Amino acid sequence: MGALDDLRVLDLTQVLAGPYCTMLLADMGADVVKVERPGGDLIRSNPPFVDDPESEAYGGYFQSVNRGKRSLELDFGDETDRAAFLDLVEHADIVVENYSAGTMEQFDLGYETLTERNSELIYSSIRGFGDPRTGETHRQGLPSFDLVAQALGGVMEITGPEDGPPTKVGPGIGDLFTAVLNAVGILGAVHHRDRTGEGQYVDTGMYDAMVSLCERTVYQYSYTGDAPTRQGNSHPTLFPYNAFETADGHVVVAAFGNAHWQTLCEAMDRPDLAAEYPDPESRLRHRESLRDTIADWTASRPTDGVLDALDGIPVAPVQTTADVFEDAHVRDREMLVPVEQPGADREVTIAGSPIKMTETPPEPGGRAPLLDEHRREILGESSGPDGDISGRSPEAGDD
Incomplete structure (x- = not known):
C-alpha cells in the first residue's frame, strides 16, 4: 500500500x-x-x-x-x-x-x-x-x-x-x-x-x-541594499564554510560555530587563532587571511588525513559520481x-x-x-x- x-x-x-x-x-x-x-x-x-x-x-x-x-x-x-x-x-x-x-x-x-x-x-x-x-x-x-x-x-x-x-x-x-x-x-x-x-x-x-x-538574496538585498553576487564556495555570513584543496582532492569544512572553530584550530596546531578570533564576527572580518591559513594546512595533507584530523566537525570529501556509487x-x-x-x-x-x-x-x-x-x-x-x-x-x- x-x-x-x-x-x-x-x-x-x-x-x-x-x-x-x-x-x-x-x-x-x-x-x-x-x-x-x-x-x-x-x-x-x-x-x-x-x-x-x-x-x-x-x-x-x-x-x-x-x-x-x-x-x-x-x-x-x-x-x-x-x-x-x-x-x-x-x-x-x-x-x-x-x-x-x-x-x-x-x-x-x-x-x-x-x-x-x-x-x-x-x-x-x-x-x-x-x-x-x-x-x-x-x-x-x-x-x-x-x-x-x-x-x-x-x-x-x-x-x-x-x-x-x-x-x-x-x-x-x-x-x-x-x-x-x-x-x-x-x-x-x-x-x-x-x-x-x-x-x-x-x-x-x-x-x-x-x-x-534564492530567498537568501532577497532578504540580503532588502536589508543592505547591496545585490549579492558570486563568491565561489564561501558563505556570505558564515566562516569557515568553504571548500579547500587537499593533496589528492578537495574537502568542505563548515566550522563556523565557536566549538567547531576551536577544534579546527587545535587540529591545525594553531591555538593562537582560536584565541585571536573567538567569535563569528571577528572570523568573518578576517576571512581572507584565515582562509589562506586553512588552505595551506589542508593542501599539505591527503583527504583522508584531513577528515581524520577534523573528526567531529562538519566536514566531507567532494565526491565524484563514481564515489557516490561506492558509498x-x-x-x-x-x-x-x-x-x-x-x-x-x-x-x-x-x-x-x-x-x-x-x-x-x-x-x-x-x-x-x-x-x-x-x-x-x-x-x-x-x-x-x-x-x-x-x-x-x-x-x-x-x-
Missing part, C-alpha cells in the same frame, strides 16, 4: 519538470497515466543509451523520471482520442501538464472544460512564468527552460568563482525544484478536496520557484535503484526516492513505460462494467 495509491493522475507532461513531479507521486503509490502526444515525450530519444539507440526503447533521461508510470498515446486533434481523454478525466483525481499557456485551450481541454466533467478535479500546471489564472504577467507565453529560469531568478548571478562569469548550477534545479514545489501544491489541494469536495487549479512557475530558492550510505538508503532497460542486455541504475516513510515507504515502481504500452488496459478500464477507472480500492471511500 502506497500513501497515494487511491489517486489517479493523468500526466500530460514531458521533458523534466513535469515528469519529475509526477514521478514523485508515482513513487508514493499514485497510478500515473502518462498521456503522450503522437510520437511520445520528445525526450524519449535523448541519450545516454547502454549500447545501441536503435534497439533501446528510450535513453537514460526518460528512464530516470518516468519510472512506475503507464503510457497512453493520444492525439488531442483527433475527436476519438479527445473523447477518450475526457472519459479518463471524469474519474481522475489530478491532471498535470507543462505545456505553454493556452495550449490545452486550443483543444478545448483547459481547466474550465475539464472541471465541467469533474468538479473535484485538481488541475496542475508547470510553466516557465506561471499561468494567467493565478497572476497575469507580460512574460507568460515566452519559452523557458532550466537555464532561463536560473538566469532570471538570480541563481546564476550568485554561482561561480568571484572573478568568473555567472554559472548555472549543475542539476536542472529550475525544473527539479519547481517540480517538487508543484507536487507539494498538488498534495495540499488533495487535502483541501478531502475536507471540502472542492477541486482547484495548482500553478507553479519556474521563475517564481527560483526566486523562492555504502547511499546503497543502505536505497538511493541507487536497478531497473530494466528495454532493448539492452543489462539493467541500469537510476536515483531512488529520497522521501522515506515508515508505514507507506515510497518505492520506485520499475522501469519507464514503452510508448502506448498500456493502451489496452487503460482504455479497457474506462469501458469497464461499472465505468470506474479511478484505480481506487473500495476501502478508499468510493460510493
Whole structure:
C-alpha cells in the first residue's frame, strides 16, 4: 500500500519538470497515466543509451523520471482520442501538464472544460512564468527552460568563482525544484478536496520557484541594499564554510560555530587563532587571511588525513559520481535503484526516492513505460462494467 495509491493522475507532461513531479507521486503509490502526444515525450530519444539507440526503447533521461508510470498515446486533434481523454478525466483525481499557456485551450481541454466533467478535479500546471489564472504577467507565453529560469531568478548571478562569469548550477534545479514545489501544491489541494469536495487549479512557475530558492538574496538585498553576487564556495555570513584543496582532492569544512572553530584550530596546531578570533564576527572580518591559513594546512595533507584530523566537525570529501556509487550510505538508503532497460542486455541504475516513510515507504515502481504500452488496459478500464477507472480500492471511500 502506497500513501497515494487511491489517486489517479493523468500526466500530460514531458521533458523534466513535469515528469519529475509526477514521478514523485508515482513513487508514493499514485497510478500515473502518462498521456503522450503522437510520437511520445520528445525526450524519449535523448541519450545516454547502454549500447545501441536503435534497439533501446528510450535513453537514460526518460528512464530516470518516468519510472512506475503507464503510457497512453493520444492525439488531442483527433475527436476519438479527445473523447477518450475526457472519459479518463471524469474519474481522475489530478491532471498535470507543462505545456505553454493556452495550449490545452486550443483543444478545448483547459481547466474550465475539464472541471465541467469533474468538479473535484485538481488541475496542475508547470510553466516557465506561471499561468494567467493565478497572476497575469507580460512574460507568460515566452519559452523557458532550466537555464532561463536560473538566469532570471538570480541563481546564476550568485554561482561561480568571484572573478568568473555567472554559472548555472549543475542539476536542472529550475525544473527539479519547481517540480517538487508543484507536487507539494498538488498534495495540499488533495487535502483541501478531502475536507471540502472542492477541486482547484495548482500553478507553479519556474521563475517564481527560483526566486523562492534564492530567498537568501532577497532578504540580503532588502536589508543592505547591496545585490549579492558570486563568491565561489564561501558563505556570505558564515566562516569557515568553504571548500579547500587537499593533496589528492578537495574537502568542505563548515566550522563556523565557536566549538567547531576551536577544534579546527587545535587540529591545525594553531591555538593562537582560536584565541585571536573567538567569535563569528571577528572570523568573518578576517576571512581572507584565515582562509589562506586553512588552505595551506589542508593542501599539505591527503583527504583522508584531513577528515581524520577534523573528526567531529562538519566536514566531507567532494565526491565524484563514481564515489557516490561506492558509498555504502547511499546503497543502505536505497538511493541507487536497478531497473530494466528495454532493448539492452543489462539493467541500469537510476536515483531512488529520497522521501522515506515508515508505514507507506515510497518505492520506485520499475522501469519507464514503452510508448502506448498500456493502451489496452487503460482504455479497457474506462469501458469497464461499472465505468470506474479511478484505480481506487473500495476501502478508499468510493460510493
